[in-house]
Amino acid sequence: MGIFPPCSSSEMLEKLLGTVCGKIRDSPQIEKRKIKGTVVLRKKNFMGMTDVGASFLDRVYEIFRKGVSLQLISATHADPENGSRGKLGKEAYLESWGSKFTSLSANEDATFNITFDWDESMGVPGAFLIKNHHPSQFYLKLVTLEDVPGIGQLQFVCNSWVYPAYRYKYDRVFFAYKTYLPCNTPEPLRAYREDELINLRGDGSGMLKEWDRVYDYALYNDLGSPEEGRPVLGGSQEFPYPRRGRTGRRPNKKDPKIETRLLLLNLNIYVPRDERFSQVKFSEFICSSFNSLGQVLIPEIGAVFNKTINEFDNLQDIHKLYKEENNLPDSRPLRNTRECLPWESFKELLHVSGGRPFKFPKPDIIKNDETAWKTDEEFGREMIAGVNPVIIRRLEEFPPASKLDPKVYGNQNSSMTKEQIEKNMNGLTVEEAIAGNKLFILDYHDVLIPYLRKINKTKYTRTYASRTVLLLQDNGTLKPLAIELSREQDDVNVYDPISQVFTPSEHGIENSKWQLAKAYVAVNDSGYHQLISHWLNTHAAIEPFVIATNRQLSVLHPIYKLLQPHFRDTMNINALARHTLINAGGILETTVFPARYSMEMSAVIYKNWNFTEQALPEDLLKRGVAVKDPNHRHGLRLLIEDYPFAVDGLEIWSAIKDWVTDFCSIHYETDDMIQGDSELQSWWTELREEGHGDLKDRPWWPKMQTKDDLIQTCTIIIWVASALHAAVNFGQYPYAGFLPNRPAVSRRFMPDTQEHAELEKDFHLFFLKTITAQFQTLLGVALIEILSQHSTEEIYLGQRDTSEWPKDEEKEAFARFSTKLVTIENDITERNKDQGLRNRNGPVKMPYTLLYPNTSDDSKKGGLTGSGIPNSITI
Known part of the structure; x- marks a missing residue:
């Protein structure tokens, strides 16, 4: 039992209600009457349709009087024999369950009538208990009482799955749609409020089941098995991390610090049932995943018979991945639940237009102009209007200095010179541009250098840590002035980096190298965006707020009501990400340049969150x-x-x-x-x-x-x-669906003198052999197509x-x-x-x-x- 401090505001209203109801209660005649209500719910469903088998069993249980009952709880009259909790009314049952026909569609509501016996001794209802005696669960949306004495209409906004009563160790309680600070809570409801929070916290032990409603914390120890060599994230100063939702799966036998993982195709990862996708959204998610992954499959099969396996031969090969405008509809979730059933998804996969099956939708970046993405102006614009516009900063000193410890990393200050950049500064000097707040930098040098040696030892990555300096011009655009690419020395005992500075050029080898330098910057930006700007700073950072809000703030609390809409589906998508995306060997490690060090590096960066x-x-x-x-x-x-x-x-x-x-x-x-x-x-x-x-x-x-x-x-x-x-x-898809604009991996270093002939012979082929390979390109594009789609059930x-x-x-x-x-x-x-x-x-x-x-x-x-x-x- 918690201790509520005294309150001066709405407590007087509650006391007044109690006094009025008390006087009515003490009168010699106790009036009895019926309170009628309606209950809106959705029945258990499976693959986008009402579960017919479960619905039939529910009807059988109704025959034996095992239905769904509700009991009103008084907000004004306590029961001394029940710990001064609100007085309970008589059980009332949903009417006509067995005879009422409900739609087969999973997103159709069913409405049932209910009638409560009521007398003045009950006072004003403020909550109800519900017991589901059926064998299957249902989604309870709304309960509305009509003509409640002294109030009129009273609503209970529930929005929760209710499982069979035997699944719970406690009674399910729902409160009237009101708001109370803890100290203002009507006395008869306080114990119910506290008990509900205790139930949601759980006891911190055991494997959690789908009907459990437990919100608890765990470390990121479920991303790989011991043999995959990924560290536990969180709980240490070396690899700190936000907490995730606990599932309670058993420890790995080889390493008890690691949680066992589910099979890849098993998507039934525990999150509290009310945090899971709706059936409509889940069907759309599966449908769009089938479509996108199907678009990976066919080009890869074709590549087996290509003379350059796992390589694009030219940019036109990439353009062929996309359907022409007006030939096929956009790749988007289908409009209703039934059309998004998995077996219907295969029809989508086989959909053919103009003899070209399995086409990606054309990304916006190449819809109006297929070459404008290459321009320097667009390169600079995407730093402030692209998919990662949160990194660019003002340059306050030149050359850019490093904050890395020189005793550990050597001299990591920039090797750029004024002469290299002033030739493109429209007549300004560096000093004038800095004083006029006109120099800006996109800097990935210090965050990548500590991991660069490890990253470049992985099988497919050869990349740099980049610095890009830009000038703010009078027309408002950002003009790239220079790109510095740095990498580690081959000698592990030498820390000073190998650095090269590239400046804009319109012709020959220098122009080709400038275009490649922009691609290396895009690789840095793409990986950092996905790991930090997107995953860490939004998905991972918000999950603890979801958990704590449900554990510590009652549904009656105003701040719960303010924040709860902003947590919808987050725990579910994060659980799916841990299962298939950010896990060891998962899609993210396959498609971004830090590879196996992706999550470890994000933990190190989290230190500065x-x-x-x-x-x-x-x-x-x-x-x-x-x-x-x-x-x-x-x-x-x-x-x-x-x-x-x-x-x-x-x-x-x-x-x-x-x-x-x-x-x-x-x-x-x-x-x-x-x-x-x-x-x-x-x-x-x-x-x-x-x-x-x-x-x-x-x-x-x-x-x-x-x-x-x-x-x-x-x-x-x-x-x-x-x-x-x-x-x-x-x-992500509008900008990076055309991967040459935002490659996520580079596989070779900037060409040396011996490779100039190859570069001069066919720049585009050299470019394609430098950036992401064909399979990783297709997989990456499929992933961001899925992640960039809005559900038809989105609430904005x-x-x-x-x-x-x-x-x-x-x-x-x-x-x-x-x-x-x-x-x-x-x-x-x-x-x-x-x-x-x-x-x-x-x-x-x-x-x-x-x-x-x-x-x-x-x-x-x-x-x-x-x-x-x-x-x-x-x-």
Whole structure:
């Protein structure tokens, strides 16, 4: 039993309700009546259809009076004989289960009537217990009571799977759709509130089953078996990491620190049932995976009979992978559940148009111009409007200096000279450009050098650590000035790197080497994007917040209601990623340059992760691409005015923060209420000490003592889970679906003098033999096609899965938020039309839409839209 501090706000209302109901209860005549209600649910399903066998058994159980029962719990009248918990009403059963026909479609709801006996001694209901005596589970969506005395209509928004009662060691409880801080909770409901959180935490032991509802933490010890030689991530200073959801699978016999892995095709990885994909989304996911992997299979079979096995002979071979516009529909999830059944997916795989089966959709980067991706302007533009626009920073000293310890790594400072870059600086000197905030850098040198020797010893990778210096021109575009490529010495006892500097050239060998240098930079950017910007900083970083929120914040807590929509499907997609994507030998190791060191390297980089710097304004200031300026919108002035990610992002950030401020102000009048909120304080303590426990002693964590702390924290969480993830995920296929634009692996070093003849003879063939091989290309393109697709069930920022709110003020604040997002959409559309903003479309004529919220009804079409901000990390 927890201790709730005294509260001064809505407690008086509860006392008043209790007094009124008490007087009614003490009157000599106790009125009895019926309360009618409706229950909306979805029956158990299988492969996109209602499970007919389970439905039949449920009907049989109904014959023997083993149905689904509900018991109302009073919010105002306690039962002294039951630990002062709310008084329980009589059991009532769902009516007409056996006789009611329900649709075979998995996404169709069934509505049942229910009638409760009620008398004044029950007072006001505030929760109910449910017992499912059927042999199969169902998804409980909504319970609505009509004509509740003194209230009228009362709703319970449930959205949870209910398994047969014998699967639980406790009663399932659902609360009325209201919001209470812990101290405001009606006394008869407090024990139920506390017990529910205890149940969700579990006892920390045993293998978890699908009906368990346990949210618990574990290390990343499930990525490989001992013989695969991957370290456990998390729990050490050497390899710190955010925590993942615990599954409780048994330890590996050879190494008890390692968790056993499931077979590759077994996708039944434990996550709490309510965190799993819906049947519709899972069917779409399987369907799109079949389609994409089928597009890998046929070219690979054809390559067996090719004179250059696992190689593209020219760029046209890559263009042949894509279907022509208007020949085939976009590769996107099918429109309804039945069409996404796995057996229907094979029809998709065999779909032929114009004699060309198994074609990828044409990526946006080559839709309007097949060669513009090669230009220097597009190369620079994608650093601020591409799929990884969060790395570029202002250059404040020249030549660029390294922060690596010279005693360990030697002299890692840049070898660039002023003479090399000033010839392309439009008449400016380096000093003038630095003073005018016109020099910028994309720098992967220091993060890669410590691992580069190991990486280059793997079978397929030969790459560099890169630095790229760019000039901000008067027309707003970024002009690449020089690229420095560094690699380790062949002698392991020599630490100073081998560095080469390349500058733009239009002709001959120097032009070819410049194009290759840009490709090596793209390799660095692609790998870092996938491992850090995408996986680590969104997927992995958010999972502890999902777990802690469910363990420490009751569904009645306002902050739970604020954050919960932004956690949908995240644990499920992360579990699938650990199973097939980021695991030892998984797709990511196969398709990005760090190979077997991918996850280990991400753990080392996590040492520098900083929660407060995930806020967009703080990130822009840290990278020096913005400065504080109270006279500018958002209090910041962008040094690159036409920076599409930052411009659109600040609008989204501001809208989120305004919404969070409005919401938190409804529930917290003073800072004392923040400090006295027992659940909120436990939540924040657990996040720091367990969820991100390897960084718990860092001084930058908010103290959670003021309303400003809470607002900033919740804004960061929502920003990362929605807008930041959208910006770094859904542009993957539009930009990188044509892999020459963003190769993820390089297989040979820059050509030496002896290879110049080969380079002069056929640059494109040399280029293709340098970057990702055919199989890895096809696999990588298939992967990002899957990851870039929106589900038809996507819920976007500014949308909700219910129109109800516990308080009118919340509803009004959310309506303001949604309206702001519509305005932002219109503004983005207008900016993309502005020909003076050259970075909005670039030479490829590809408008920047990755932060377009997509609040219209058209958002439900799903697929490769290249726009839209889902509420959560759903893919």
